[in-house]
Amino acid sequence: MLTKKLMIASSAAALALGLSACGGGEAAESGDGASPEENMESTEETMAEENMDSAMSGPFGPACADVPAEGAGSFSGMAEDPVATAASNNPALSTLVDAVTQADLVDTLNNAEDITVFAPANAAFGQIPEEDLNALLEDRDQLTEVLTYHVVEGKQTPADLENGTFTSLQGADVTTSGSGEDYTVNDEAGVVCGNVQTANATVYIIDGVLMPPQN
Known part of the structure; x- marks a missing residue:
């Protein structure tokens, strides 16, 4: 009788051990082998990358604060109109709009x-001596050369500007460099409000007027 009880107890113990082993195997297979700390770090890195992508998907830069919060001149309003019309609704680009109109x-x-479009802000035109600016505005051919030099092919993203070379509508190349929210155009003009969307263009408002290379 004692022998029979020992055999039953032994069988039960073996069965429990087998079930425990199976359960442990499944847990090992279902886990990724990473510690909780490593999983947390991975999650934090992923969230940081997603936040960065989200931030760079919209306008950025200090001068974006000058853009109206509502109406046709706001970011959402500009996105509904083609670029010249959108710019005409943005008070920060009034001088550029006058020049574009003058050049037809x-x-x-x-x-x-x-x-x-690399769009010079009003302050950018203000850096040009008044006499020279008036002469430029009155010379339609030269004005057209200058303005079309600010327009390049394709809707360029901030990532495209990190080390970019683009063909302008004028014909000469425009170069860009930078990262994050800090970009320059032709190593002379800085982007002060970038990645602004219109119906047919991406706009980067800049703090200088670009001059095409002389032939």
């Missing part, structure tokens, strides 16, 4: 498909 380029810009 409104329809050219509005009808273009997938372009990027």
Whole structure:
């Protein structure tokens, strides 16, 4: 009788051990082998990358604060209009709009498909001596050369600007460099409000007026 009880107890113990082994195997197979600390670090890195991507998907830069919060001149309003019309609704670009109108380029810009415009802010034109600026505005051919030099092919993203070379509508190349929220164009003008979307263009508002290379 004692022998029979020992055999039953032994069998039960063996069965429990087998079930425990199976359960442990499944747990090992279902886990990724990483410690809780490593999983937490991976999650934090992923969230940081997602936050960075989210931030860079919209406008950035100090001058973006000057853009109206509502209405046709706001970011959402500009996104609904072609670029020349969108710029005309943004008070920070009024001098540029006057120049575009003077050069009769409104329809050219509005009808273009997938372009990027490096748009000088009003303060950028203010850096040009008044006499020189008036002379430029009165010389339609030269004005057209200058303005079309600010327009390049394709809707360029901030990542494209990190080390970019683009063909302008004027014909000469425009170069860009930088990262994050700090970009320069032709090593002379800084982006002060970037990645602004319009119906047919991406706009980077800059703090200088670009001059095409002389032939």
